[in-house]
Amino acid sequence: MDIAALFKISHGVYLTGAREENGRLVGSCIDAVMVVEADPYQIAVSLSKKSWTCQTLLKTKMFTLSVLPEDASFDLIRRFGFVSSQHENKWDNTPHEIKNGLPFLKNAVACLIAQTNKITETSNHFIFLCDVRDVWAGTMNPPLTYADYQQKTKQQERKKTMTEKKWVCTICGYVYDGDVPFEQLPDDWVCPVCGEPKSVFVQE
Ligand code: FE
Numbered sequence: 001m002d003i004a005a006l007f008k009i010s011h012g013v014y015l016t017g018a019r020e021e022n023g024r025l026v027g028s029c030i031d032a033v034m035v036v037e038a039d040p041y042q043i044a045v046s047l048s049k050k051s052w053t054c055q056t057l058l059k060t061k062m063f064t065l066s067v068l069p070e071d072a073s074f075d076l077i078r079r080f081g082f083v084s085s086q087h088e089n090k091w092d093n094t095p096h097e098i099k100n101g102l103p104f105l106k107n108a109v110a111c112l113i114a115q116t117n118k119i120t121e122t123s124n125h126f127i128f129l130c131d132v133r134d135v136w137a138g139t140m141n142p143p144l145t146y147a148d149y150q151q152k153t154k155q156q157e158r159k160k161t162m163t164e165k166k167w168v169c170t171i172c173g174y175v176y177d178g179d180v181p182f183e184q185l186p187d188d189w190v191c192p193v194c195g196e197p198k199s200v201f202v203q204e
Pocket of ligand 1: 169170171172173174195196
């Protein structure tokens with residue numbers, strides 16, 4: 001199986017915006033959205049079961065979807081896609097507006113408000129079938145496609161590996177490659193190969 005071939009089945013990239021029952025705003029970056037019915041308009045949205053926003057939507061059912069523009073920054077995608085809403089108030093540092101109590105991106109290409117009417121599941125995802133309660137156009141920019149996003153991510157990764165120094169275990173030579181910056185690892189973190197503490201790592 002050549003999994004990269006799946007990246008060529010292109011679609012858009014979107015932010016979800018939801019509100020927890022306690023009022024806190026949450027959201028995530030997703031790519032799996034389809035308009036599945038036109039009379040009345042319905043969409044299907046797939047979210048990882050591990051996603052905090054997904055767990056919120058199981059309870060609250062209502063959310064916004066913001067269509068990202070072609071020039072969406074990698075930082076925005078990273079903030080919403082690579083970090084959990086459980087620990088971070090993602091909307092705080094993101095230009096947004098509120099409609100029906102729900103956050104949506106200010107410079108989105110288009111936005112809609114979805115209300116879940118049915119939930120089905122695969123092994124790792126919940127698929128929300130939703131009525132489109134409201135939809136409006138935003139900026140005139142072309143939407144970001146999933147293919148462009150893949151390209152963008154890879155460029156950023158390449159940039160990162162070229163400019164960033166590596167943390168190396170002085171005992172076994174293991175090179176740290178986790179998603180969390182090395183400096184932010186907890187103090188009791190140990191080398192996954194030799195079990196020595198963080199303090200034996202040096203930057204090279
Ligand atoms: Fe080690």
